[in-house]
Amino acid sequence: MMNPSRKITTVLTFFTLLLFSYQSHASPSPPVTALFVFGDSTVDPGNNNYIPTIFRGNHSPYGIDFPGKLSTGRFSNGKLTTDFLASFLGLKPTLPAYLDPTVQPGDLLTGVSFASAGTGLDDRTARLSSALTMDKELTYFDEAVGKMKKAVGDGETNRVISNALFVISVGTNDMTINLYDQPFGGFKSVSNYQDSLLNKLEGVIKRLYQKGAKRFIVSGLPPIGCVPIQITIESLKQYPRMFKRACSDEQNNDSRFYNSKLQRLALRLNQSLSGSKILYLDIYSPILDMITYPEKYGLEETKRGCCGTGKVEAGPLCDTWSPTCEDPSKFLFFDSIHPSQTAYSSIAKNVSVSLFPLL
Known part of the structure; x- marks a missing residue:
């Protein structure tokens, strides 16, 4: 029998797709002009x-599979999802960081990322990581809009x-850094805290909408309980002697809700x-599918990372001295955190x- 929460998710996804299928057939949208990205280390x-933070990925072994084997600051061995999206949309091979001093006003016209590793919808999360708050990311977007208008004028900027x-x-850092490590932070329950986060997310979307944004893709949470470092933490709590590594069903349920x-x-x-199109991106199901059926994706290891032991290393702990897997x-x-x-x-x-067909 299907889990009730999974049934709800399936029904909601169906109606979401139905809604946007209708909209997309009603009025074909023009091509995407640029990709602007907000969020965390993903x-x-x-x-x-x-910025002054220790949460950086600009050192080896990060980037070992990136073009030129460059450690750009991406928390991965290569490209991020948004790099691939920029390429699929025909905008640029990779999406640059807004704060990169080599980025010119002309580069902004096809998009940049304002995201900051360690941030969250809750400002307290960002402060714990010394990351940019979401408000600061939005302020940088406002600054970028000003640069574009100065370069190509109001009309063209508004069109872009x-x-x-x-x-x-x-959202993931809010749950792992702020909620699970510092229970509730004054909120009565996990659900209560999630409602607060979603209220803040609504504010982010509306602020961008007021600036002229119309098309959004908003990512849900992954199966947090299966992230290697969460497996490590929860396994130590529950199995201090056996150190049994297993996903946390409780945290995964929190992600689903x-x-x-x-x-x-x-x-x-x-x-x-x-006039808006706000699409929900389900990353929970694909990642869980990779964990459940790794052979479908050519994967062999799903419960630890490639860097170091793969159980705790990330950011400053995943460095030049850390041994890495062969492939x-x-x-x-x-x-231990990043895909x-x-x-x-x-x-x-x-x-x-x-x-993409729904945009």
């Missing part, structure tokens, strides 16, 4: 290189923004924000097939 191509795709990937609420939020905003493409995760290029590529292909 979509940060190196903004943290230019209204036809751009805005991707938001954030959050995602169900996010889908309802997306439906509501599509009805209230005229990162066989690993779902590159470090490998193989996983990011698979998610991007899923987006291009399931969501």
